[in-house]
Amino acid sequence: MSDGLNMSRRIRRTPYTDSVEKLGVRGFSVVNHMLLPKAFQPTVEEDYWHLRRHVQIWDVSCQRQVEISGIDASKLVQLMTPRDISKCDIGQCMYVPIIDSDAGLINDPVLLKLAENHFWLSIADSDVLLYAKGLAIGKGFDVSVKEPEVFPLAVQGPKAEKLLVQIFGSDVSKIGFFRFGWINFCGTKQLIARSGYSRQGGFEIYLKGAHLGKKLWNTIWEAGKNSNILPGCPNLIERIEGGLFSYGNEMTIANNPLEIGLEKYCTLDGSIDFIGREKLQEIAKSGVKQKIKGIIFDGDPCPTCSVPWPVTVGEKQVGAITSAIWSPRFKSNIGLSMINHKFWEKGQPVNVHVPNEAVYNGKISDTPFKD
Amino acid sequence: MSDGLNMSRRIRRTPYTDSVEKLGVRGFSVVNHMLLPKAFQPTVEEDYWHLRRHVQIWDVSCQRQVEISGIDASKLVQLMTPRDISKCDIGQCMYVPIIDSDAGLINDPVLLKLAENHFWLSIADSDVLLYAKGLAIGKGFDVSVKEPEVFPLAVQGPKAEKLLVQIFGSDVSKIGFFRFGWINFCGTKQLIARSGYSRQGGFEIYLKGAHLGKKLWNTIWEAGKNSNILPGCPNLIERIEGGLFSYGNEMTIANNPLEIGLEKYCTLDGSIDFIGREKLQEIAKSGVKQKIKGIIFDGDPCPTCSVPWPVTVGEKQVGAITSAIWSPRFKSNIGLSMINHKFWEKGQPVNVHVPNEAVYNGKISDTPFKD
Helix, strand or coil: CCCEECCCCCCECCCCHHHHHHCCCCEEEEECCEEEEEECCCCHHHHHHHHHHCCEEEECCCCCEEEEECCCHHHHHHHHCCCCHHHCCCCEEEECCEECCCCCEEECCEEEEEECCEEEEECCCCCHHHHHHHHHHHHCCCCEEECCCEEEEEEECCCHHHHHHHHHCHHHHHCCECEEEEEEECCEEEEEEECCCCCCCEEEEEEECHHHHHHHHHHHHHHHHHHCCEEECCCHHHHHHCCCCCECCCECCCCCCCCCCCHHHCCCCCCCCCCCHHHHHHHHHHCCCEEEEEEEECCCCCCCCCCCEEEEECCEEEEEEEEEEEECCCCEEEEEEEEEHHHCCCCCEEEEEECCCEEEEEEEECCCCCC | CCCEECCCCCCECCCCHHHHHHCCCCEEEEECCEEEEEECCCCHHHHHHHHHHCCEEEECCCCCEEEEECCCHHHHHHHHCCCCHHHCCCCEEEECCEECCCCCEEECCEEEEEECCEEEEECCCCCHHHHHHHHHHHHCCCCEEECCCEEEEEEECCCHHHHHHHHHCHHHHHCCECEEEEEEECCEEEEEEECCCCCCCEEEEEEECHHHHHHHHHHHHHHHHHHCCEEECCCHHHHHHCCCCCECCCECCCCCCCCCCCHHHCCCCCCCCCCCHHHHHHHHHHCCCEEEEEEEECCCCCCCCCCCEEEEECCEEEEEEEEEEEECCCCEEEEEEEEEHHHCCCCCEEEEEECCCEEEEEEEECCCCCC
């Protein structure tokens, strides 16, 4: 009983919440002041196998969009991220870490370039809207910064493409990975991207217009019955195995992007200007002191990790696990952890301290975890 | 089962979470990416009567502090709010609406002035940290903006003062309303303010140092046993009756402070400069088109309001209720609502549409609700 979630307007419902409730959702999380369904199947493992084999429909409306448009839009977006956004085409999605002047991570959204000087940042759990507003006001930029009425719905899993082609036509197939196109739905044009928070393939429909939510959900649901469709949500086993990191879990404002292995998204040669550049160049020069790594560890299926679990070598704490779960494929517990540079080599033996439970033997691994 | 809350590191535990779990907390909300206990007693009504008669201890760590310090600190804080902060003494708490350039509310925190150019903003549910960072960077201000390790613990109710005097000494009595002083605890100096999110009186201890959390909780809990202390949390009946508004519920970024009745906290004569001033002056000149009001309405005890409930007069929607509950004192349902200016007079008959339930007769009331 201790894990009930008290509802209020502040914890915003989505256009799909009625539908997920009707389908028996068993729990929610809260992301960006909005409900994110977190459990449908009796176990995370059943959900995991289904996601890997069939197709699921996910209410990910909590991936709020921060819309930045106007004359100075590109300038503002570039200031916020170390990634060179001049390389982003219209119709492209780009993963862009956002940092502050200390190079601390503020968010790790996906940027969608809708037009020259017209962007959406599809955000993880922090109010990027307020950071962008503060910067725009402070700099006196000529931009509009707002949260539009857009409610992403993900269709994930190996059968996702076939299902969406069946509903929306064969053009869906032509959309490349991390690219987006447009579909017609009820007389409206809706954005669809080949993206999503799983490694099983699929799409995200960025629905504009809450009133169309029930209809969109039902259209996909009905058409999906032949494909064994089920309601779903980001699956913790699949996400950890696949090395998909989560803002607030694996990374916070206390971390810089190099610690999270995001070097390839950081242009540090001075060719672009962004907030935190000097600090990030310094860090790159001296080398990071900790980095995100996988850990495989013993024991029965572990409980939920809701506080960092200390990781030790001998008497020394060398890091902490921030997300962990039993992997049915690896037949072992697996976790994501921030680990001291002296102990981050693959195969390094460590001890994992699960609070109020026990200490387990483990070893450092790369991510994604590999067979 | 549909209201379970899935736990993760991202939904941060507090130094008091172990204690509230031990005492049988029955539910949480999430505020500022942190757990807020939401239910202990079997009913909200039992909790309500207890709060009005005795003393309660509340984990309100989710009231995160945004610490702004440095040469330009006053300048930055003043830019963020229409309230004249030059009138704030060291040792004073001040309720300061924060707005953007469109005069939309970003938060409604309590400002604590620790020293010249050293402030805490004790925030409601939005990342003021990011707004302040954006502004500071954009303006090139010489300030530090961060979230310190401070975890407020509230002691509320008519017996709060006596209890805290017993534990921390008689100086606690000398602290005026919305002023703060300092207490000694385990060799540390801790800030204590006469404040809190109820109309029953009490204090908030802004504990610095998570490791002292359990000890502080237990010290108050043990000493409080003679005063019939219970664990508690902001009580929905008490808050609505008392006209305490909640950011995200009664107000969002779509509202300006004049709609929320915060005129007295807005200096619009041009003597201070802040973001959104021109827009707010315009709104003041033309008059607001809607305002927050109470509504008393018929029916059996109403369900939880998790989406705005339409309020109509004849065929016309004239507003919406955003929080509502059965009041045992008024023996009626009461709600807080945003109401069109043509229908906001006290006594105006309205209809309240509770989704999937019924339409009830109601009438407009002032807040706080009065006997």
